[in-house]
Amino acid sequence: MDRRTFIKTTIVGGAAVSAFGFNLTQVRAQTQALKIARTTETRSTCPYCSVSCGVIIHTIGDRAKNTTPQVVHVEGDPDHPINRGTLCPKGASLEQDILNERRLVKPQVRRPGSDHWEDISWDDAINEIAQKVKKTRDETFVEQDQSGHTVNRCEGIGWSGGCTDTNELNFLAVKTMRSMGVCYFETQARV
């Protein structure tokens, strides 16, 4: 190719590219890809306070068999009548509730008078709780009140639920607590 042909080709080619709409500005300005574009949306309830805001948990993948879902984002559920998509700062950080490496994933105990938490196995923890419940119930059980009415109540124990507790869990909680005579219980949810 001689010099003249080269120059000709360059000019004609350049004119063609600019005339037929290769607009470089659009290529240059790209917004970040939407990170929740094809994620799986799972509706859930914020576990923190009694308000019980609805949240959508975005996980990677489309629930295909060979995909292990992982949370990528959590935000408010616009269809939920309580919060209609909004969240408080604590709820807005729910993703960290799942992903943060400082999340507590094992039982720990702080003994009376101790200044630190120590690890305890699930079995030991459950046994210890059972022993304490038994001891407290034995010590504080009231069979008759001052005027002689039979009451059969346990005044030393209270039970507090959470706003994500299901009907089934609340049913079991009521049955368990009532069977021990506990009167002070509370679902905490205000829905």
Add this chain to the structure above:
Amino acid sequence: MSDERTLQIQQISAHPGTVPGQGAQREVEVAKYIDVTTCIGCKACEVACVEWNDHPFRETTFDNTYQTMPTTEWNYYNLIKFVEHERDGNFMWLMRKDQCMHCADPGCLRACPADGAIVQYENGIVDFQQENCIGCGYCISGCPFDIPKFNPKTKKVFKCTLCSDRVGQGLEPACIKACPTGCLHFGTKSDMVALANTRAKQLREQSGFQNAGVYDPQSIGGTHVIYVLHDATQPELYGGLPSNPQIPPSYTGWKWLAKPAGLVMAALGLLAVFFHRVAVGPKLPQPEEPPPAEAQPDTIEAKRKEKP
């Protein structure tokens, strides 16, 4: 972002009458509306911003207020400024959500010398393209609101994107969605201005804030983040919101005067070189000539004349 528009029908084959939908105008400019008077300072918008942008939760610094940190950071786009204010002997909080204002005439964009590092979309969002950023930091001094922040590790500048990724897909920004009191709203610019004016009127007439008004400074062509303030005559109260934000004139001078002038001068210089080459020709090595026979006094003047 422009897919919808490029797919709008221009002509239809064998179709009588006009093309449906042609000439229909939809407002593309978006805006954030921030009602400072109903903000409770819960910082849900801050957390939502950090979560959406996958920024690390970072250590904060306290300066004797409830504010998370003194200023926004390169990985903390959104900060509520807590200002303690006394009005008629009563204490009150002035809580202003501080972030990029997405000016119609952005000082950062005007100051930026890197091709394509800052863009303004048709919907009004001013967005930084970090891959084109050269880290000069001109945008930082060009911004009237002190918003762009430099990341010393990557040597790039970052700021609020108004969630351009979400907005481009038809969603609202993360901060707007989270706000539990509804003091943040998102919509077209005209809708937000109308909403802001209604709220300001309500504050003036029913809540006893005679100076309540909308902050949408025209000195920079308006912003795509507008505030409703209790006292629009003194925006400085709200953590240093300038009442008359200006792009530093040095940037206008540099970009519109000094830079073109420099380019013209460089072009003139090249032209001069070219014409010198044509008119005078190249400088060739001169053969060593014996001195002329005439016994002329060897002055500088004579030497100059001898040269071709």
